[in-house]
Amino acid sequence: xxxxxxxxxxxxxxxxxxxxxxxxxxxxxxxxxxxxxxxxxxxxxxxxxxxxxxxxxxxxxxxxxxxxxxxxxxxxxxxxxxxxxxxxxxxxxxxxxxxxxxxxxxxxxxxxxxxxxxxxxxxxxxxxxxxxxxxxxxxxxxxxxxxxxxxxxxxxxxxxxxxxxxxxxxxxxxxxxxxxxxxxxxxxxxxxxxxxxxxxxxxxxxxxxxxxxxxxxxxxxxxxxxxxxxxxxxxxxxxxxxxxxxxxxxxxxxxxxxxx
Amino acid sequence: xxxxxxxxxxxxxxxxxxxxxxxxxxxxxxxxxxxxxxxxxxxxxxxxxxxxxxxxxxxxxxxxxxxxxxxxxxxxxxxxxxxxxxxxxxxxxxxxxxxxxxxxxxxxxxxxxxxxxxxxxxxxxxxxxxxxxxxxxxxxxxxxxxxxxxxxxxxxxxxxxxxxxxxxxxxxxxxxxxxxxxxxxxxxxxxxxxxxxxxxxxxxxxxxxxxxxxxxxxxxxxxxxxxxxxxx
Numbered sequence: 001x002x003x004x005x006x007x008x009x010x011x012x013x014x015x016x017x018x019x020x021x022x023x024x025x026x027x028x029x030x031x032x033x034x035x036x037x038x039x040x041x042x043x044x045x046x047x048x049x050x051x052x053x054x055x056x057x058x059x060x061x062x063x064x065x066x067x068x069x070x071x072x073x074x075x076x077x078x079x080x081x082x083x084x085x086x087x088x089x090x091x092x093x094x095x096x097x098x099x100x101x102x103x104x105x106x107x108x109x110x111x112x113x114x115x116x117x118x119x120x121x122x123x124x125x126x127x128x129x130x131x132x133x134x135x136x137x138x139x140x141x142x143x144x145x146x147x148x149x150x151x152x153x154x155x156x157x158x159x160x161x162x163x164x165x166x167x168x169x170x171x172x173x174x175x176x177x178x179x180x181x182x183x184x185x186x187x188x189x190x191x192x193x194x195x196x197x198x199x200x201x202x203x204x205x206x207x208x209x210x211x212x213x214x215x216x217x218x219x220x221x222x223x224x225x226x227x228x229x230x231x232x233x234x235x236x237x238x239x240x241x242x243x244x245x246x247x248x249x250x251x252x253x254x255x256x257x258x259x260x
Numbered sequence: 261x262x263x264x265x266x267x268x269x270x271x272x273x274x275x276x277x278x279x280x281x282x283x284x285x286x287x288x289x290x291x292x293x294x295x296x297x298x299x300x301x302x303x304x305x306x307x308x309x310x311x312x313x314x315x316x317x318x319x320x321x322x323x324x325x326x327x328x329x330x331x332x333x334x335x336x337x338x339x340x341x342x343x344x345x346x347x348x349x350x351x352x353x354x355x356x357x358x359x360x361x362x363x364x365x366x367x368x369x370x371x372x373x374x375x376x377x378x379x380x381x382x383x384x385x386x387x388x389x390x391x392x393x394x395x396x397x398x399x400x401x402x403x404x405x406x407x408x409x410x411x412x413x414x415x416x417x418x419x420x421x422x423x424x425x426x427x428x429x430x431x432x433x434x435x436x437x438x439x440x441x442x443x444x445x446x447x448x449x450x451x452x453x454x455x456x457x458x459x460x461x462x463x464x465x466x467x468x469x470x471x472x473x474x475x476x477x478x479x480x481x482x483x484x485x486x487x488x489x490x491x492x
Contacts, residue, residue, distance in 0.1 A: 050392065053396060055392050055395055055396055076398075076400055076401070079395060079396065079398055080398040082396065082398075083396070083397070084392070084393065084396025084397065086389060086392070086393060088387070088389065090387060090389060090390050090393040092407070092410070092411055093411060094410075102397055102407075103397040103398050106397060106398045106399050106400075106403050107398060150397065151396075151397070154397075154398065160396070
């Protein structure tokens, strides 16, 4: 049975001046999948993520749940079904609890319920003890966990992550990648994340879109992209990861074998 | 030296005796300056947000204007407001010349660019990606503006303190549009100038002490508010 994709994009083109920086004739985000966008710097993956998250407007056709979306008018309402985490935590100068509850507050939830849910999600990310701390006193890893709790607390149908681990050191990153993967699977959230690290793709993603020069050059399950890269550029991207994967413990998640 | 000691002694006696005229003048000063500051917040904060978020040539021109306005000499503001409110001026029919309302208008003209400039600076120094992040969390356009103001609250309150400080201490505009009418538009600064002119140094020192206390009191309240904001 084929389910209607959660998001369908057709005829997307982003230009800066006379340059086309992104051209995607067709892309679907399936219900419940984790889709990775990988590519070198300047490949257009962050731009694509922002366009999909309706944070940047571009000429395109956009469907959600199979229904055409009129942009930009419908953007704000649809964004309330989404969550976004960037490379930087971008927390407000307030307590951790206030930060995590923000999305709920914007949706009009009462104070007690906001606090309760914020505490639950901070716990799930293993930072429940930070609830009363000021956001600007957190370490990088703590702040990024708080930022993830802030995005997940609204229980978005669609979660966007723009290189969420890129600013973290390896020791901090590894457990966070694992925790995030577990939480996304458990909640059945559909997620799109941009990265330049193929290891994260292997650990988290169901499918991967490889971007180069503003175009998707390969869209496949991670294992197949890994074993049979479509272009030389993809091979280079993966090459750096191969050595690391060799050292990976066998407990690491086996990439899904779903068809592309 | 003797003059100063004597002046301070007499000033103390006057204040302790609770001279009704001094208190009436102080009360008017407080009301006029606070009203002007409130108006400057109502206009200056949204203006600062609008200027900080825009990138057009018009925005850049207006930012230059606001920054220049931060140093607007009160006498210049007073002159132009006078011309407008003068009986035969464009707004003469309102009959506002030489009233406290005219002083509020003139002082608001002085304080608004200050509040605008501080708000603008406070928001402009935020990470530009914060806007995308807040929209991504589901903020509507108005919620976004309110959150940006919340995040810039310390800078904005610094602007309010600076704006109040500018208007409570200015003499030029109040003199020109208020006229220093006894019991009607006389404020602490204009009264001080008058008393010095008359040679009543003791009264002038008393008035200046009241002005200092008043400015200090309001600033302390605003500072407490600002520091509370830091810890939120």
